[in-house]
Amino acid sequence: xxxxxPVAAFWILALASLGGAVAMMATRNVxxxxxxxxxxxxxxxxxxxxxxxxxxxxxxxxxxxxxxxVLTLFTVMLTLRRREDAVREFPVAWGSMAIASLFTGGIxxxxxxxxxxxxxxxxxxxxxxxxxxxxxxxxxxxxxxxSIVLLAALVGAVWWTGGExx
Amino acid sequence: MQSPAFDHLVVGAFxxxxxxxxxxxxxxxxxxxxxxxxxxxxxxxxxxxxEPVGPPWVQFRVGYYVYALLFVVFDIETVFLYPWAVSFNxxxxxxxxxxxxxxxxLAAGLAYAWKEGALRWR
Numbered sequence: 001x002x003x004x005x006p007v008a009a010f011w012i013l014a015l016a017s018l019g020g021a022v023a024m025m026a027t028r029n030v031x032x033x034x035x036x037x038x039x040x041x042x043x044x045x046x047x048x049x050x051x052x053x054x055x056x057x058x059x060x061x062x063x064x065x066x067x068x069x070v071l072t073l074f075t076v077m078l079t080l081r082r083r084e085d086a087v088r089e090f091p092v093a094w095g096s097m098a099i100a101s102l103f104t105g106g107i108x109x110x111x112x113x114x115x116x117x118x119x120x121x122x123x124x125x126x127x128x129x130x131x132x133x134x135x136x137x138x139x140x141x142x143x144x145x146x147s148i149v150l151l152a153a154l155v156g157a158v159w160w161t162g163g164e165x166x
Numbered sequence: 167m168q169s170p171a172f173d174h175l176v177v178g179a180f181x182x183x184x185x186x187x188x189x190x191x192x193x194x195x196x197x198x199x200x201x202x203x204x205x206x207x208x209x210x211x212x213x214x215x216x217e218p219v220g221p222p223w224v225q226f227r228v229g230y231y232v233y234a235l236l237f238v239v240f241d242i243e244t245v246f247l248y249p250w251a252v253s254f255n256x257x258x259x260x261x262x263x264x265x266x267x268x269x270x271x272l273a274a275g276l277a278y279a280w281k282e283g284a285l286r287w288r
Contacts, residue, residue: 132252143264146242150243153235154235154272161232
């Protein structure tokens, strides 16, 4: 009971995220692809939660599944004038497929050859409180820099869209 | 503080409730909706019961992108407020200044968007 339930949850979430990624690449409609991306993000949040990284799961749901997915859909709706534009035929890119297969094969080969030690989940998992302490002391500067990055994105978007005149 | 296993069960219960709720709703609407190929409204998009006006596919104004980005920016700020609030009691004034600077920088961006008229609804 204590082992099978998390393992089952992991397999469900892993298959959901991989299957969603495959479906995202396979669909020819850009809007459908955006929704599949949302599904992959939510499944990944579930995997984070399974690893007891609750804050990361929260960020994944609120920021990625919440905000970034909205941004993706906005971008699609901004750039496509007609419904028909969202559906694209795509030719099978054999060259890219070969390179991707070689890359995946290489990684699997290295993993099989060197067998890196699997990381163990620690006995006690630090909670959000410990995380906050670390973030606001050791990582105070990167935290403040993050606001500068967000500011740059916001100012850039306002400038790019022309503010008043548009 | 409950054990993580209990917390996960709560999350699982929420997930189950969500799936069952959607399944029941879709099944119920399938049960209640008119059937048959001749039904003229069968392929109409559902717009909260109101007659749909115009095509469902519209191109957004580029100005809306700023709203989406503002949402992303302040969403991230809200997420950071959570560990901040949890560790606030222990750290006190130091984290208060830190968060004030963080919010002030983001507020400057909001003020710029406001000044440029990007927030005016058109």
